[in-house]
Amino acid sequence: MAVSITMFAALILSVFAFGSIAETIDYQAFVHVLKHLPPAAIGWSILATMVSFAALIGRDVTAVRYVGAQLPRLAPIVAGFCGTALGNAAGFGTLTGAAVRYRIYGAVGVQSQDIARLLLFIAAGYALGLTGFGGLAALLEAKSVAHLLGWPTALLSILSGAALVCVAALVLFGLRKPIHLGGFCLPAPPKELAAIQLGLSGIRLVSAAAALWVLLPGGSSNFFSFAAIFSAATALGAVSNLPGGIGVFEAVVFWAFGRAGAADQIAAALLAYRGIYYAMPLIVSAALLAVFEVRFAIGSQQSAAADERLVLAAARLAPRFIGVIAFATGIMLLVSGATPTFGHRLAILSMRLPLWVVETSHFLGSLLGIVFLFVARGLFERRDGAWWIAITIATASLCLSLTKGLAYGEAGFLAIVLTLLITTRRQFDRPASMLGQAFTLGWFATVGLIVIGATAIFLVAFRTADYTTHDLWWEFEFDAQAPRALRALLGAAVLATAIGFWQLLRPPKGLAPRPDADALGHAARIINEQDRSQAMMAMMGDKSLLFSDSGNAFIMYGKRGRSWIALFDPVGPVEDWHELITRFVTLAASHGGRAAFYQVRPETLRHYLDAGLSVMKLGEEACVQVASFELRGRAAAHLRYALKRGERDGLTFELLAPHQMAPVVDDLADISAAWLRSRRTEEKGFSIAAFEPGYLGSQMIALVRQHEVPVAFSTIMTTQSRKEASIGLMRHTPGASSYAMEFLFTQLIDHLKRMHYQTLSLGVAPLSGVLPAPLSSRWHWLGAVIWRYGTPFYNFRGLRAFKDKFNPVWEPRYLAASGTLGPFVTLADAAGLIGLNFKGSRRYWRGA
Structure with missing residues (x-):
């Protein structure tokens, strides 16, 4: 909840910050600058991005050495590159990257505790690198940076020097003893590994700063002055939890350098930087995972067992990347519909297509953008229904992008999306309909903010249009682009609102029937064929039972409100778990509910991460x-x-x-x-x-x-x-x-x-062991407070x-649940299920 509040607060502040900036941007000049960015600058930016991501991979290699794991050489490359690419694009950078690394490293045999140490080592190295790099840059160019910030030079020098001293002291003297975080111990890394990690973090940040600096108009600032501001913008963007710090990062850069260059030039450089440093690695990551999927589908037997597990784990990550790309596609289509088409391309279309085709294509393109925003959630959850819809609307959007304005770049991107969807088809293996999917309030709020953002872009792009006349809505001409964009935006807003109202009219919540004697007898036979003794809790008869298609495994669950809560891991052979978990999540979603698994074991977390669920620690057994x-x-x-x-x-x-x-x-x-x-x-x-x-x-x-x-x-x-x-x-x-x-x-x-x-x-x-740590969620901080002060209750x-x-x-035990706020609501509903008076039926036990 705190993360969501932080995100929305940061987004709202960014909107206000851009309100005054937007007034200074000339859309036509912005497009001109973007089209005429020097090829050399673009090339240097791409090279700097490659160096930055090479350093990121190096950080993972160093972290693997730190925990002493023996892994396939490809594992840290995939984990470091793909984890960072997804974290940059999807937001919650640390958590998203951590989920990718957990899946990759867990698949090749690294224990959960070692993965946690690895992640903390990387996060600590990044934090120290950001502090040290920013402090050094500010100290070297104290006068210029102080002028940009409006601070006294002496104060900035003192703060920068103090930051550098703290980082140096920590590396040289503070890493001699293990760090204890509650019951978790983080061994002190060797100084050479700590130094390497710090150096790689510095290279990563220097290269990332250079990737943007070479795109900015000449004379905006020297590199070290810019690097100090870049570090501050990066830190604030990370705190905001927004995808890549979008909005916050740009606002800081505009605030610092807006007076040194034209706003349209800075905006063009920032957009190009987003495409090079964020979008390109995400697409490359998705393509890499698609290659793994093809390799796995072909069934190559030439690699070792660990390599095969790595290939399978990487392929299973593809839906997360495809979902992010689909969401970005929706944003692209909405923005495309809200901005003017190049005049010479419209002239070509006017000689080959009737007006109604162009008008219809423009309108439908924006509607499909809204559909993409909602389909992305289904892709995250591996729904086959979402995959079919995504394939259909991507194909339609590709055609519409050409008929609405010969948008070749947009069509090329959609062709990439189609290719990725086709090659990863087998990973969308949940037989679930998109129409039965429930969306969270946060998802609708995000879609609403995107529509508002597209509207703001429309107002900037068509600043000279007269919005006071009613005739604007009814102008249908090839060169009447403002009315066309306005109608498309209205259609998109109406469709998003309609989907919201449709969600309010969801089908009945569904029932969780008590098992009969035959079902309990069947469950008893399964229980006695495996080792987990806690499965005997199913024999109380107060929980519903969901059996696998083979009949060899089952899930016991209860329902309260919209929460469908399975107790423990599935009972029975592991090979039946994927199908059972998928069916249970689908069952809950088809009734507008949220799925959760209560008190699951650490070695089974990959099954729930693959199902798109969030994980939090409940305590220890x-x-x-x-x-x-x-x-x-x-x-x-x-x-x-x-x-x-x-x-x-x-x-x-x-x-x-x-x-x-x-x-x-x-x-x-x-x-x-x-x-x-x-x-x-x-x-x-x-x-x-x-x-x-x-x-x-x-x-x-x-x-x-x-x-x-x-x-x-x-x-x-x-x-x-x-x-x-x-x-x-x-x-x-x-x-x-x-x-x-x-x-x-x-x-x-x-x-x-x-x-x-x-x-x-x-x-x-x-709550035993639910203690705060550098990578902990807000739940861990709350759990620590309850553990410490909750004894009277x-x-x-x-x-x-x-x-x-x-x-x-x-041994740690976890809760896996769907949705952003789902885990917190599920905890309350689980407490409600536990607190219900037991009303068993003796005939069940006699029958069992």
């Missing part, structure tokens, strides 16, 4: 390594004391098989009822086990008696593989010994060890401390 569990040594002293104290208090332990529960079921019910009364609560559901005799009857029961009276118990979820066990329900009476639960778990672990189990899950500690720290007594390995 305590997993006791039963096979290596020992009661000897200082670390287990408190557990030995709990056993001795429990024996003095008259505690005894027994582990009951499911068929042994009947004689004690009434005692268990009494313990459960007493526990609920003492907590002044009722049975929960969804991810929390509830007391239901049928459910309990399918599990082992760990029972503790005090002086022969049952006082505490826990249910143990297992499968037939007998590898993993999980705690389900745990209850005790208010009068039980204060050591009853420690006694129970210690005895249980010892018994499971003798039964040759490998692990015991004690459950998730919410929930005993977060106490729960973690209790489970820590058994020396577990803490």
Whole structure:
């Protein structure tokens, strides 16, 4: 949410900043400058861009060395180049680039923790490089930069020198000890690697600045003065979270150099820079991924296994790049419809085509621009329906670009889009209709701002038109370009509004039916054929079940409001997961809902990233390594004391098989009822086990008696593989010994060890490990605050401390959800599902 607010605030400020700038731009002069940019300047800009991206790739190579990973040589090239290209174009540069790198590096065997360290190393190097490069440039040209900024020269020199000293001190003296961020440790990099990373960041920034500087009109400034302003503009653009800092970056450049050159010349240089440094790498990246897709489709067996995994992972990234390009195509068509056509091209058309063809082509081209903006979302989500629509409208737009004004450049770009769509066809494998897709409020707001931006461009391009006369709307002539553009803009605005109203009239939200006895029996068979014991939560019967086409896997899920929330990863063979996840996301979207997966494991995140979902950390799960569990040594002293104290208090332990529960079921019910009364609560559901005799009857029961009276118990979820066990329900009476639960778990672990189990899950500690870090989202900062100050509302720290007594390995658990704000809304809806009173049906359990 904070990111979205930052984006919109930055965008609104940019609009106001450009309000005064637009008045000084002469559109015809702007077009003339753009058409007559020196070829040498364009060539130097392209060369500088190539050097900059080579440095970016070098940063990834250095980061791979830092984490000590052995990878195919192509991996850092693809991750560094494609990740940066997508981050520049799509916004959220760090997060988007991180998602690409996670997918690439994860596919070739790099562990999640090492990927996180790699990303932090790159981000820290970039931040230091930006600070050092900007400080050095400002210090070298303090007088010129101070004049541009309107600051005192002495103040700028002091600030620049301080920045350089801080960077130098940090590199030379501050990288000696590991950096601890909560439970995460970032080892101190060797000085030579830190220096290389800093140098590569500097080369990247120098080259990026040079790519724009060579395009600016001569005499605007010397390079070092410009580089200082460029660094400030880049930093502000990154903070704004807008794609490539668009608007913010331009506003800063105009503010600093507007008096040194004509506004139309600066605008032309900025537009050319955007095309060279942002659009070209994005298209090259998409083309590279398309080549990987073709290679994968051909089925080359000449590469090693790691190379094959890299090719597959790269190919699976293609829809993200195609979606960004489709969105950019929509913007291009809207702007094209709002600006005049070259007069000599219209003259050629007037001799070959009737007027109604030109008018219709211009109008339909803008409408298709709006369609592209919405189709882009479907392409992100790999929808095959979106792919078919994109192919159709790209073909139509290519033809219309020629018939509306012989727009050869526009047609060439659309030809590239068509080629990319055709070559990546297999990656759009979700059998989902575009018409069943839901759009977020943020998406509509973005489309609305783009329409407003196109309108602003129209007003600049046709500044001399008389908008007070009603006849303007009804002028139909070859040279009546203002009326034509005005009608096209109005049509685009009406279509965008109509789609918005159509979204308000979505079909019914859909139901999440309870499973019947047959479905539960089917699920029970699948559960017992795999190792994940927590899958037994499906047998509570309070969650709906979605089975794969093969019938060998299923998803358990609940629904609240518009949130469709799957609990855990899919249950069953991994080869069925892709189809199941795709179907679930499609099912939620077809009813105007948002899909989410609750408490998924780190090694499975790639499946959800491929499905276009956002990921956030929920907490950490305590997993006791039963096979290596020992009661000897200082670390287990408190557990030995709990056993001795429990024996003095008259505690005894027994582990009951499911068929042994009947004689004690009434005692268990009494313990459960007493526990609920003492907590002044009722049975929960969804991810929390509830007391239901049928459910309990399918599990082992760990029972503790005090002086022969049952006082505490826990249910143990297992499968037939007998590898993993999980705690389900745990209850005790208010009068039980204060050591009853420690006694129970210690005895249980010892018994499971003798039964040759490998692990015991004690459950998730919410918000454990959700701590702020340089690449953290706002959720991590909020989670850290709740963890620190939320004890009066929930005993977060106490729960973690209790489970820590058994020396577990803490494994992260995540939420994967769709939409920008979807994860936050989903968390609230998940809490609502958990808080619902459990209303099971005993016939389900008997049937299972």
